[in-house]
Amino acid sequence: MASNVPQCEPCAEDGSYLEATRWCCECQQWFCDNCGKYHKRLAVTKAHTLLSKLEYEKLPNMTSAISRKCHKHSDKDLEFYCNIHVTAICFSCMKEGHSLCKSVNKIKDVATGIKSSAAVTDVMATLEDFVDVFEKLHKDRKTNKDNLKTAKDIIDAKVENLLDENQKYLKQLAADLKSEVHKKYTKEASALDLEIDTYKTKRSVLEKKLSDVKTMVEYASNEQMVLSLEDMNRDVSKHEKYLQSLDGHVFTKTLAVDFNLNALRLKDTVRSFGQVSVQSAKCPVRLAVRQFAIPLPRAQKQNVIRDIKCLSNGYLAMTDSENNRVLIIDQNGSTLSEESLQGSPRCLTFTKDGRIAVTMFDQQKVLIWNPYLPSKKESIDVNDECTGIACVNNILIINCQRRGLLLYNVIDTKSRRLIEYTGKLDIHKFGVDNVCIYKSKTNDFITLNINSGVEIGRFKVYSKMPSCLAKEDFDKFYIIDSSNAVRKIDNKSCKSEIVLDVSSGINKPQAVATFVEKSRGMVFKSVTKFYLFVVNNDGSSILMFQKK
Structure with a gap:
C-alpha cells in the first residue's frame, strides 16, 4: 500500500489539513479522529469498516487497485452485480445492456456473507x-x-x-x-x-x-x-x-x-x-482430486448399495439390495425419497420422461415408476435373471443373463431381443442411438447401435472382475475393479488405465457414477466440476471425488 502521509478528506474540503488516522473501506476516504467518530455515528455509515493506518498498510496491493467506478461510465459508481454476465455494473450499464437480465442484485446484497x-x-x-x-x-x-x-x-x-x-x-x-x-x-x-x-x-x-x-x-x-x-x-x-x-x-x-x-x-x-x-x-506430482464421504441413511440392516446413478441436478439415486429399497439423496446424504420394494433391487436407470426403472434380479422383472407417484408401478416380466439396465430414447435395454438383451419400448410396450448378448453385462447409454456394453466374462467393451443391432466397435479391457459402467462427458467411461480400483476406459483410443486405487481410499468397490456440473456462479465465470461417486466397502459407504 502507499506510504504517503494521508490527510483527512472531509477537513481538506473545508480548508483544514489534518493528518488522517482512519480509512473507510466502503467510502474509500481518509478521516481524522473526529471525522472518523462522526462517520461511525451516522446511521447510513455506522456499519462501515474503518481501518487504522497499520491495518490499511496490511491490505494487499490488489485491494487498492479496486475501483468502485464503472470502466464504461467513469462518473458512475458500481452499484449492481449481474449474475448472468458475472460482472459488476453501474445504473447506466443496467439500463443499457442488462435490462433483460433476470438476476441483477445490489452489490451490498451480494456482498452479505461473502x-x-x-x-x-x-x-x-x-x-x-x-x-x-x-x-x-x-x-x-x-x-x-x-x-x-x-x-x-x-x-x-x-x-x-x-x-x-x-x-x-x-x-x-x-x-x-x-x-x-x-x-x-x-x-x-x-x-x-x-x-x-x-x-x-x-x-x-x-x-x-x-x-x-x-x-x-x-x-x-x-x-x-x-x-x-x-x-x-x-x-x-x-x-x-x-x-x-x-x-x-x-x-x-x-x-x-x-x-x-x-x-x-x-x-x-x-x-x-x-x-x-x-x-x-x-513425474508423480499431480493436482490432487478432492475426496468427500457421503453419509448413507440408516436402515434395519447394513446398507448394500448395488447401483448408483446421478440425476441431472446432482442428486444420487441408488438401489439397496439388503434393505429392499431405492433411495434418492442429495450430496450431503439427506434423504429426498425412499421407496421400499417387495424384493431385492439390483440396477437402475431413468427413462426419458424421468421415471425410475429398476431390475429385480430374483423376481425376474423390471419395475418402473414415477418417483413422485411411487404407488403406481408398472411391472415388466422378463422371465430371466436381470441385472444391467440402460435407457436410450424410450427404449429400455435390459440385461437378461440367459436370454440376451431385451429391448423394451416404454411407450408402446413392444419388445425384441438380441440373443447373442448373454451373461452378466454392464450397460450405459452412448450418444443418440447407441449403448456401450461391458461383458465381464470376456472383458469385451462393445459399442452397439440399438436400432440396427450392429456393433460399432469392440475391444478388450483387461480388468479383474469388473462391474458397473459410468460415463464421463465424451468418450470416456469408468468401471470398478475388484482389485480395489476404479478404471477409466477411453472408447476412442481403446485403452484403459487405473485412476483411483487403495491409496485414494478405494476398498471393495461395488458401483460408480459420474456427474458433470456446468454452472455460472454468482462471483465465478463459467465453472465446470467433475464428480466421481464410488460405492465403497461392499456397498456400505459412498466416496465422492471432485476435480475441476
Whole structure:
C-alpha cells in the first residue's frame, strides 16, 4: 500500500489539513479522529469498516487497485452485480445492456456473507492446493537434478576404471564419452533449472496471492471482496489451466550409459565406450482430486448399495439390495425419497420422461415408476435373471443373463431381443442411438447401435472382475475393479488405465457414477466440476471425488 502521509478528506474540503488516522473501506476516504467518530455515528455509515493506518498498510496491493467506478461510465459508481454476465455494473450499464437480465442484485446484497461463502472458501482451498503442487514440483525437480548429478558422477567413475585397462587407446574415447555425458547433463540440468525457477516463482506468487486473500478476508470490505474475486478467479483459472497442461508432460530424467565392453579388447573396431541416453518417466506430482464421504441413511440392516446413478441436478439415486429399497439423496446424504420394494433391487436407470426403472434380479422383472407417484408401478416380466439396465430414447435395454438383451419400448410396450448378448453385462447409454456394453466374462467393451443391432466397435479391457459402467462427458467411461480400483476406459483410443486405487481410499468397490456440473456462479465465470461417486466397502459407504 502507499506510504504517503494521508490527510483527512472531509477537513481538506473545508480548508483544514489534518493528518488522517482512519480509512473507510466502503467510502474509500481518509478521516481524522473526529471525522472518523462522526462517520461511525451516522446511521447510513455506522456499519462501515474503518481501518487504522497499520491495518490499511496490511491490505494487499490488489485491494487498492479496486475501483468502485464503472470502466464504461467513469462518473458512475458500481452499484449492481449481474449474475448472468458475472460482472459488476453501474445504473447506466443496467439500463443499457442488462435490462433483460433476470438476476441483477445490489452489490451490498451480494456482498452479505461473502467472506464466509463457498466462493471465497473455494478460491482459498484451490490456491492452497496449487501452492502445495508447486512446492512438490519444486522439490521433485531439485531431487531430479541431484539424481542426475549422482548418475553423472557414477558414470564418470566407471569411465575412469575402464581407462586403467587400455589407457593409451581408450583415453580419447573416454574423453569423448564424458564430454557427451556432460553435454547431455548440461542440457537436462539447464532445463531442470528453468523448471525449478518457474515452479518456485509460481509457488511464491500463489503464496502471496493466498496471503492476500486471507488478509482481505480479515480486513477488506465485503464490496472489495466481491470486486476482487473476478481477478482472483481469473488467476486461479490461469494457474489451473497451467497445471492441467503439465499433467503427463513433466518428466523425470535419468542419465545412463550402455557401456560397450568390447572397448577393452577390440580397439580397431570400437569407436566409443557407449551410448549416452536420457530416459524420461512421468513425474508423480499431480493436482490432487478432492475426496468427500457421503453419509448413507440408516436402515434395519447394513446398507448394500448395488447401483448408483446421478440425476441431472446432482442428486444420487441408488438401489439397496439388503434393505429392499431405492433411495434418492442429495450430496450431503439427506434423504429426498425412499421407496421400499417387495424384493431385492439390483440396477437402475431413468427413462426419458424421468421415471425410475429398476431390475429385480430374483423376481425376474423390471419395475418402473414415477418417483413422485411411487404407488403406481408398472411391472415388466422378463422371465430371466436381470441385472444391467440402460435407457436410450424410450427404449429400455435390459440385461437378461440367459436370454440376451431385451429391448423394451416404454411407450408402446413392444419388445425384441438380441440373443447373442448373454451373461452378466454392464450397460450405459452412448450418444443418440447407441449403448456401450461391458461383458465381464470376456472383458469385451462393445459399442452397439440399438436400432440396427450392429456393433460399432469392440475391444478388450483387461480388468479383474469388473462391474458397473459410468460415463464421463465424451468418450470416456469408468468401471470398478475388484482389485480395489476404479478404471477409466477411453472408447476412442481403446485403452484403459487405473485412476483411483487403495491409496485414494478405494476398498471393495461395488458401483460408480459420474456427474458433470456446468454452472455460472454468482462471483465465478463459467465453472465446470467433475464428480466421481464410488460405492465403497461392499456397498456400505459412498466416496465422492471432485476435480475441476
